[in-house]
Amino acid sequence: DTGVSQNPRHKxxxxxxxxxxxxxxxxxxxxxxxxxxxxxxxxxxxxxxQNEAQLEKSRLLSDRFSAERPKGSFSTLEIQRTExxxxxxxxCASSETGYTEAFFGQGTxxxxx
Amino acid sequence: xxxxxxxxxxxxxxEGAIASLNCTYSDRGSQSFFWYRQYSGKSPELIMSxxxxxxxxxxxxxxxxxxxxxxxxxxxxxxxPSDSATYLCAVNPxxxxxKVIFGPGTSLSVIP
Numbered sequence: 001d002t003g004v005s006q007n008p009r010h011k012x013x014x015x016x017x018x019x020x021x022x023x024x025x026x027x028x029x030x031x032x033x034x035x036x037x038x039x040x041x042x043x044x045x046x047x048x049x050q051n052e053a054q055l056e057k058s059r060l061l062s063d064r065f066s067a068e069r070p071k072g073s074f075s076t077l078e079i080q081r082t083e084x085x086x087x088x089x090x091x092c093a094s095s096e097t098g099y100t101e102a103f104f105g106q107g108t109x110x111x112x113x
Numbered sequence: 114x115x116x117x118x119x120x121x122x123x124x125x126x127x128e129g130a131i132a133s134l135n136c137t138y139s140d141r142g143s144q145s146f147f148w149y150r151q152y153s154g155k156s157p158e159l160i161m162s163x164x165x166x167x168x169x170x171x172x173x174x175x176x177x178x179x180x181x182x183x184x185x186x187x188x189x190x191x192x193x194p195s196d197s198a199t200y201l202c203a204v205n206p207x208x209x210x211x212k213v214i215f216g217p218g219t220s221l222s223v224i225p
């Protein structure tokens with residue numbers, strides 16, 4: 001399978017707990033993006049990486065959110081002290097450098113109860 | 114003004130008709146434009162990209178770009194029930210060439 005892979009596909013957590021999601025991009029893609037999508041809305045940009053460097057982080061992203069891409073391959077997105085407003089689909093996408101056609105993974109649906 | 118705007122719909126067309134989806138954007142320096150299709154509960158799927166003014170055709174899909182009017186559209190010819198989905202317009206803004214900003218999407222329903 002050469003597509004973008006995200007795990008887990010679904011996560012239910014209690015408010016206040018920490019959660020971590022993983023994204024494995026298409027192997028030759030240097031850029032990796034995280035988006036968040038709520039019902040009826042388009043994907044909202046969170047952050048992106050060029051190899052292991054995090055180059056931009058949305059102002060909408062609170063300090064409870066952190067993302068890493070330690071070896072320039074897979075990435076993790078952690079949400080600390082989850083709130084009900086964090087419930088959403090978290091989408092990962094990847095693209096080649098200098099080429100912004102991005103391909104999405106299946107997403108991780110987070111439900112905070 | 115939002116960066117990327119679309120009519121939310123729903124847009125309903127009969128099977129076999131042409132569906133026309135529209136998108137406007139605010140950043141005049143935007144360089145790249147994309148249309149994604151998203152089925153309910155699924156992730157977005159890239160269906161078209163366009164970079165220059167004019168039309169770009171791919172099968173039943175035609176993307177149209179007019180940078181002067183800051184307008185991009187997607188035409189779907191011979192619409193099929195399987196085309197029923199939300200269509201997301203996405204733009205690569207001049208303020209940040211490395212990311213893509215999405216519109217809210219237009220829901221399309223093709224009626225058999």
